[in-house]
Amino acid sequence: MADADTCRLCTQIIDTHFGPLTAKVASTLLTRGRLSLLQLVRFTGIKSRTVRASIIVLIQHNILWHAHTDDEGEMLEFNTLECLLRLRFGRYVWLAESLFGRTSAEIVQVMLDHGKLRPPDIISRLSRYDPKSASMYVQSLYKLVSESYLKPSTLLSHNSPRDKRIKYEGEEKAKMTGFPTAKELREAKVTAEARLRREEKEAEKVGLKRRMKEQPSARSSKDRVYFRVNFDKFNIHVRNKLIETAVEERFNRSAALVMCATLKATEPKQKSVSEIRSDPTSTAAIGMHIPDDENLSEGLATTSKKPSNASLIKDYLGLLACADNPTPAGKAASYVSLGDNKISVEFDTISKRMRRRVLEAVTRERHGDDGVRIVRLLLDVGKMDEKHIAKVAMMANKDVRPLLSALSSDFLISTQEVPRSADRNPTRTFFLWHVDLAKAYSALLSSFYKTLFNIGVRRQAEQEEPNVKAVLLKRERTDVAEDVNLLTRMEREVLAEWERKREMLSVLEMRVEEAVFILRDLDLGGSVDDV
Structure with a gap:
């Protein structure tokens, strides 16, 4: 079964898309786990015919699974991930139009x-x-x-x-x-x-x-x-765009163009976001996906007056592969790998780095730069006690202790007990702090689901405000739809303010959903438990 925040968000999505009766059926399955038809009718208190209709709708939209057991017979189980992906439906339609047309x-x-x-x-x-x-x-x-x-x-x-x-x-x-x-x-x-x-x-x-x-x-x-x-195929484009944006933020626009061309050269063979790395490609294939009007020399300081595009692409690929830093740290910071004149995009390495950036961003927002310093220290060094953390991080003990407690309360860091005696007496026990990534990412996902639910509640509350509701109902009239001037100046101002708030909430929802995509969909190693 899913946690409380995930249940509330899924119920809200089903209510928005299919109505309150279907949402009640979904909520019952989310809170009680897999159930039979008779159990659903009993727990929901809805007529059997209505429950059957709701089940048919949810199965039609791939939100319910069948499970047949010898002891219990046919059981129904809620597909949480399929429900949560409905938040990306608008982006999928936009991607289809940008890729293939209207x-x-x-x-x-x-x-x-x-x-x-x-x-x-x-x-x-x-x-x-x-x-x-x-x-x-x-x-x-x-x-x-x-x-x-x-x-x-x-x-x-x-x-x-x-x-x-x-x-x-x-x-x-x-x-x-x-x-x-x-x-x-x-x-x-x-x-x-x-x-x-x-x-x-x-x-x-x-x-x-x-x-x-x-x-x-x-x-x-x-x-x-x-x-x-096939949601996985559309998620590939979402992932590739995030990688391109990350390269532009770290280097420059020209490096992002080379990264985009590398992704496009390997895109036909990319089948799922769970791939560890892309199929190898060549420098010539990458050059074919770079527009002719782009000047790649703008992003590099070169000695020659007019270097060729092929040499510039090789220089950018060496930059993206961290070829000048053949250490574990350089490999962990790379975007591509080079070998035998073939280039592969390291999706696993990039995904780990992007998830870590989300963790650090949330830590900075909640606990400031000092919190990020401690998290980075524990990620790089491993398990450390309180005094050692204060010494290496060059912080006072009185500042480290409450910060560690605050980070632990948000599940961003965890403790490991090392008893010195068999009775596990706390006075004779070492408490080592470390970052449990699986636990931290799971806590962040739950927090993001709660935020998405609150955004939906806020949008509904703004829409149900009496003045806004009256204007929205009036706008649905056919004569007003044909001529907006039939609305008064006050009504147009109310409508403009509502549209501004709705746009702000939509932008916030997209940003939070992007963080969810990084933590959940790009989790190639399975560090986050299934919701």
């Missing part, structure tokens, strides 16, 4: 509105008022499917992966002889996860191939397949 954006919008659809249903809905535009939508749909921005919806995607993961882990543990070690348990978990992902990919491929074997026509076979939006 028609592709309309297809993605329809898919997000309906959860999953067959190609004929998509085309008929979009070309209802203009039948001649059907061919354009067919071409756009083919491009989205061929490049994996839409993927087939299979039976496996409706089953809870947790059950299969537990089953596969049990099978791996059964192969072990004797008492398993911690390393063997980790390997069993990794093997089970890899097997589960492999099954999901094979199911998506078979979903199309099987239809093609059943039907003589490939077109008629694909018409029977239900498609859904």
Whole structure:
């Protein structure tokens, strides 16, 4: 089950998108865990027919999982991650339009509105008022499917992966002889996860191939397949943009252009944000993605009067790879790796550094520069006692002690007890401070979910204000929509103020959601527990 902040945020999202009755069903599943239909009816106090309709809606939008057990029968489980991704739907539509054009954006919008659809249903809905535009939508749909921005919806995607993961882990543990070690348990978990992902990919491929074997026509076979939006493919573009922005902030715009070109050169083979590094590419391929009107020499101090683009790209790649610092610190600060005239983007290294930046930013906001100094010290050195921290950080003991307590109360740092006697007497125990990244990131995620919930509550409260509500209702009239001058000067001022507040809240929501993306979606090592 999810924590309290995640439950409130998910319930708010479901209430906004599907209404209060469906939100009550979702809230019951979030707070009580997996339930059967009869249990849902009893705990929600809603009529069975309404509960069934809510379940159908949530399943249609991939927010509920099925789980069948011999003891309990068919159970329903809430898919928290799928629900939280609905906060990015606007960005996904914008990405589709910027990548493929307006028609592709309309297809993605329809898919997000309906959860999953067959190609004929998509085309008929979009070309209802203009039948001649059907061919354009067919071409756009083919491009989205061929490049994996839409993927087939299979039976496996409706089953809870947790059950299969537990089953596969049990099978791996059964192969072990004797008492398993911690390393063997980790390997069993990794093997089970890899097997589960492999099954999901094979199911998506078979979903199309099987239809093609059943039907003589490939077109008629694909018409029977239900498609859904592949969020992972859109998340790749979100990640790449964050990396490009990080390079520009650290170096300059020219370095960001080379980083962007490197990402575009490897983009066709990027399938998921869980990739540790990109496929290798060449300097020539990177140069093809740099616009001809860009002057890369502006960002470097060169000795030659007119260096070639190829040499400039090599210099920038050496800068991004920290080639002048072949130490562990230099490797941890790199963006790409060089080897045998091939360049790879190190997504894992970049993701770790970006998550650490979020941790330091939150620490600075809550506890100032002194808090960041202590967190960085513990991350670099490891476990330290209070006196050693004060000595190395060059701070007074009276200042370090309350700061450590404040950081610990926010779960940014943790303690490790080292008893000197078997009775674990506190007076004979060393207390070492350290940063537990998994715990810190999990606490930050919970805090961000709480912030997102508060933003939604504030937006709703501003909209329900009597003057604003009256103006918004009047604006929905057809005559006012055609002529805004029908609104009085006072009403226009109220509307402008409401739109200003809504824009500010939307910008804040995007920034917080970006931090959530870095902590949760870019967690390649699994340091953050599943919500």
